[in-house]
């Protein structure tokens with residue numbers, strides 16, 4: 615496996631990442647990006663999702679990439695990259711949830727509208743499912759249920775507190791809200807070759 619979008623662990627043999635490989639990744643950063651800045655297409659070499667659809671893979675990589683681009687200049691500098699690597703490999707659940715919230719929060723205003731949630735859910739639904747005709751219905755259903763469970767004060771927005779509290783209380787919600795990204799096969803195979 616290379617990636618499980620819901621964060622459930624499957625056979626992880628061969629994907630375990632040690633601090634050695636993190637150093638290796640840092641080294642790769644400097645060789646892949648002599649300019650010191652990582653663009654989306656380079657980021658996609660390192661991290662990704664396993665999907666049948668290249669379009670959805672790209673859509674997911676884009677929203678993830680944006681969440682790591684702290685200064686919003688369209689590229690990851692080394693510090694932003696280090697923060698991303700640390701989160702991906704070492705982040706605790708709470709860090710991952712805070713990060714997931716950032717991925718959902720497209721306009722970055724600290725609160726999620728139904729549109730923002732729908733955008734991410736529809737990408738994930740397409741990555742996970744084959745049957746496109748069911749998608750639209752599923753996306754609306756999932757979004758409504760997310761808001762029913764998480765939007766405690768019923769203001770039609772989900773703030774960070776509601777997001778985390780909801781995920782911690784409800785396993786289904788946790789499964790929906792918690793996002794993840796994994797090193798790609800490219801990264802893993804390059805790493806294995808060396809060891």
Ligand SMILES: [Ca+2]
Nearest residue numbers: 683687689690
């Ligand atoms: Ca940046």
Ligand SMILES: [Ca+2]
Nearest residue numbers: 719723725726
């Ligand atoms: Ca927002």
Ligand SMILES: [Ca+2]
Nearest residue numbers: 765767769771
């Ligand atoms: Ca609310």
